[in-house]
Amino acid sequence: MTPEPATARRASGDGDTVQADASVLLELYRRMATIRRAEERLSQLFADGAVPGFLHLSIGQEAVPVGVCAALEPADTVASTHRGHGHALAKGMALEGFFAEIMGRASGVCAGRGGSIHVADMSIGMLGANGIVGGGLPLAAGSALAHQVKGRPNVAVAFFGDGAMAEGALHECLNLARLWKLPLVFVCENNGWGEFSPLERQFAAKLAALGAAFAIPYEEVDGIDVEAVAAAAQRRIEPARRGEGPQILECFTQRWRGHYEGDPQKYRDPSNLDAARGQDALAVAAGRLAAQGIGAAQLARLERSIAEHIETAVTAARAAAEPDFETALAGVYAGGRAHG
Amino acid sequence: MIRQTMQEAIVAGIAEEMRRDADVFIMGLDIGRFGGPLNSCKGLWEEFGATGRVIDTPISEGAIVGAGVGAALAGKRPIVDIMFLEYLPLVIQQLGCDGGAMHYYSAGKARVPLVVRAKYGVGPYHGHPYDFHAWLMQTPGVKIAVPATARDAKGLMKAAIRDDSPVLFMEHMALYHGLRDAIPEEDYVVPLGVAEVKRAGRDVTVIASAAMVRRALAAAQALAKEGIEIEVVDLRSIVPLDEATILDSVRKTGRALVVQETVCFGGSTAEVAALIAERSFRDLKAPVRRLGTAYVPVPFARSLEKAAVPDDAAIVAAARDLVSQ
Ligand SMILES: Cc1ncc(C[n+]2csc(CCOP(=O)(O)OP(=O)(O)O)c2C)c(N)n1
Ligand SMILES: [Mg+2]
Numbered sequence: 261m262t263p264e265p266a267t268a269r270r271a272s273g274d275g276d277t278v279q280a281d282a283s284v285l286l287e288l289y290r291r292m293a294t295i296r297r298a299e300e301r302l303s304q305l306f307a308d309g310a311v312p313g314f315l316h317l318s319i320g321q322e323a324v325p326v327g328v329c330a331a332l333e334p335a336d337t338v339a340s341t342h343r344g345h346g347h348a349l350a351k352g353m354a355l356e357g358f359f360a361e362i363m364g365r366a367s368g369v370c371a372g373r374g375g376s377i378h379v380a381d382m383s384i385g386m387l388g389a390n391g392i393v394g395g396g397l398p399l400a401a402g403s404a405l406a407h408q409v410k411g412r413p414n415v416a417v418a419f420f421g422d423g424a425m426a427e428g429a430l431h432e433c434l435n436l437a438r439l440w441k442l443p444l445v446f447v448c449e450n451n452g453w454g455e456f457s458p459l460e461r462q463f464a465a466k467l468a469a470l471g472a473a474f475a476i477p478y479e480e481v482d483g484i485d486v487e488a489v490a491a492a493a494q495r496r497i498e499p500a501r502r503g504e505g506p507q508i509l510e511c512f513t514q515r516w517r518g519h520y521e522g523d524p525q526k527y528r529d530p531s532n533l534d535a536a537r538g539q540d541a542l543a544v545a546a547g548r549l550a551a552q553g554i555g556a557a558q559l560a561r562l563e564r565s566i567a568e569h570i571e572t573a574v575t576a577a578r579a580a581a582e583p584d585f586e587t588a589l590a591g592v593y594a595g596g597r598a599h600g
Numbered sequence: 601m602i603r604q605t606m607q608e609a610i611v612a613g614i615a616e617e618m619r620r621d622a623d624v625f626i627m628g629l630d631i632g633r634f635g636g637p638l639n640s641c642k643g644l645w646e647e648f649g650a651t652g653r654v655i656d657t658p659i660s661e662g663a664i665v666g667a668g669v670g671a672a673l674a675g676k677r678p679i680v681d682i683m684f685l686e687y688l689p690l691v692i693q694q695l696g697c698d699g700g701a702m703h704y705y706s707a708g709k710a711r712v713p714l715v716v717r718a719k720y721g722v723g724p725y726h727g728h729p730y731d732f733h734a735w736l737m738q739t740p741g742v743k744i745a746v747p748a749t750a751r752d753a754k755g756l757m758k759a760a761i762r763d764d765s766p767v768l769f770m771e772h773m774a775l776y777h778g779l780r781d782a783i784p785e786e787d788y789v790v791p792l793g794v795a796e797v798k799r800a801g802r803d804v805t806v807i808a809s810a811a812m813v814r815r816a817l818a819a820a821q822a823l824a825k826e827g828i829e830i831e832v833v834d835l836r837s838i839v840p841l842d843e844a845t846i847l848d849s850v851r852k853t854g855r856a857l858v859v860q861e862t863v864c865f866g867g868s869t870a871e872v873a874a875l876i877a878e879r880s881f882r883d884l885k886a887p888v889r890r891l892g893t894a895y896v897p898v899p900f901a902r903s904l905e906k907a908a909v910p911d912d913a914a915i916v917a918a919a920r921d922l923v924s925q
Contacts, residue, residue, distance in 0.1 A: 585907040589896060
């Protein structure tokens with residue numbers, strides 16, 4: 261998606277309830293709609309057998325990556341999770357390279373070697389999706405350390421799910437970030453589920469209390485409201501950027517789809533699923549846009565252009581070559597092949 | 601005899617041992633109420649959940665495997681399901697360095713009867729393929745079981761649960777819900793450290809495990825039409841390695857092809873090849889040959905993944921080449 265950070269960043273004002281001007285909100289809407297439609301398209305492609313691998317979709321959670329990344333500079337860095345499509349697109353990955361990667365083509369941003377679970381692009385500060393729960397956290401800490409020691413005015417963001425709170429990596433990184441006053445923002449996407457089990461059965465504490473234990477400023481936000489997320493992200497990111505040390509933002513959000521595509525969600529009460537789908541970041545934003553004079557017709561035009569862009573990307577990916585095995589063999593080490 | 605898939609046979613083996621010995625219990629992520637990914641623990645919650653012997657854990661691999669070691673030291677016989685072998689690196693400390701070394705450092709006073717289960721393998725699910733077992737070959741004290749058939753899987757699981765040393769139990773996803781196998785109805789174990797000749801032949805010994813055994817057997821059929829008879833040795837355990845069965849076969853055929861779904865460098869193919877070179881060099885009519893996955897992280901694109909893993913045709917070609925020497 262083409263990022264326009266300068267415009268979008270204005271979405272975050274000073275107060276809690278931001279009266280963003282309509283063009284900023286419209287841009288946030290466009291980014292969220294791009295993620296949702298791209299993932300809906302992936303869901304179809306997966307069902308048709310055109311996408312290999314496990315596919316973890318972030319449909320329902322779009323306001324978090326979009327709100328957070330709207331408050332980031334291009335040179336800021338983000339570490340992602342197994343549910344990373346939204347992070348990649350919100351940080352500025354182009355749809356063409358994105359679709360080709362997830363479809364395993366040579367023209368993908370990772371030449372088809374990484375796929376959904378390892379998609380990364382250093383040129384936009386996207387350090388990578390990660391198949392290991394909690395795996396991105398230390399990488400983000402190291403990225404923040406590099407920003408700090410190099411004297412760059414940048415921050416790193418560690419996206420992680422609520423399930424990762426049970427991993428030692430989070431607790432070690434909170435400590436390390438606080439000790440070293442790293443420009444690191446911990447962003448928890450709390451959708452209430454880790455795989456097939458609810459959070460209550462997996463985590464005995466609260467993230468807010470962990471923040472307090474380490475004296476790391478903590479803020480929670482309604483992760484369905486993109487303007488609120490953007491504003492809260494701005495409030496957490498700016499102090500980190502000023503050198504005041506790490507920050508925590510916990511976004512309460514909803515997982516609409518199964519843990520992975522094809523998961524029938526039998527473990528989930530239908531009322532839980534209905535409640536999740538009743539919270540729709542796009543609908544919330546559309547309601548506000550309507551109040552500001554941007555009506556359904558204009559959004560429909562926007563949706564059409566998004567759909568066209570996605571189809572162009574999918575068509576190009578379908579037509580693209582399969583990756584070459586010999587080339588891939590030489591790609592393990594910087595500087596060429598070691599052996600075998 | 602009953603006919604079961606590998607998944608069914610493994611779960612049946614665990615359930616039988618849980619009925620036999622009240623100290624056996626199982627824990628892991630989503631293994632209880634949910635029944636485990638790919639039904640890895642289907643039915644155990646219903647039978648044993650109420651008595652606290654099937655425990656759902658948070659996503660804390662290091663802690664649960666370490667707790668398995670601790671519970672084993674205190675007299676329990678835990679099974680810890682870490683879901684995928686891809687997560688083995690997160691538990692090498694607890695399983696390999698702590699669990700593996702306890703018996704030795706305590707001069708035999710400490711016992712660690714722990715089984716760690718993990719799914720892996722390139723196959724229908726196209727995800728979490730990594731076979732990292734070689735990491736544990738470097739930590740003396742842990743046994744490694746790697747079944748190729750449902751019958752062996754059940755027997756090896758029961759042997760692993762009864763064993764007083766820690767065991768890594770590997771479950772290949774391409775074999776999991778595949779072919780049904782005839783399983784004896786009576787109690788049986790397949791001892792750890794005993795390989796099996798799955799097919800007899802005079803020309804080439806193919807030493808393989810798990811899904812590669814199936815591929816080797818398929819290759820054997822193709823080669824038989826050309827008059828080449830390969831002998832397929834299924835390792836079944838990587839630690840302890842059944843040196844006698846491997847060497848006996850190589851002495852007979854004079855040719856050895858070692859096949860694994862892992863990179864060759866530093867892994868079990870290297871170990872088997874070194875064993876043959878050291879102990880059976882004069883029996884060889886041709887140099888030992890190895891086939892493994894390409895020396896790359898398992899790639900994502902289907903075409904790359906396919907090219908990275910040895911297939912039946914690669915086994916056929918390598919065996920043919922050995923015979924021509
Ligand atoms: C270390 C590790 N353990 C287990 C898994 C299997 N797994 C994949 S996603 C997931 C749940 C993660 O939950 P959460 O962090 O809340 O993210 P969500 O899926 O809700 O986005 C688990 C357990 C894994 N990928 N990595
Ligand atoms: Mg979650």
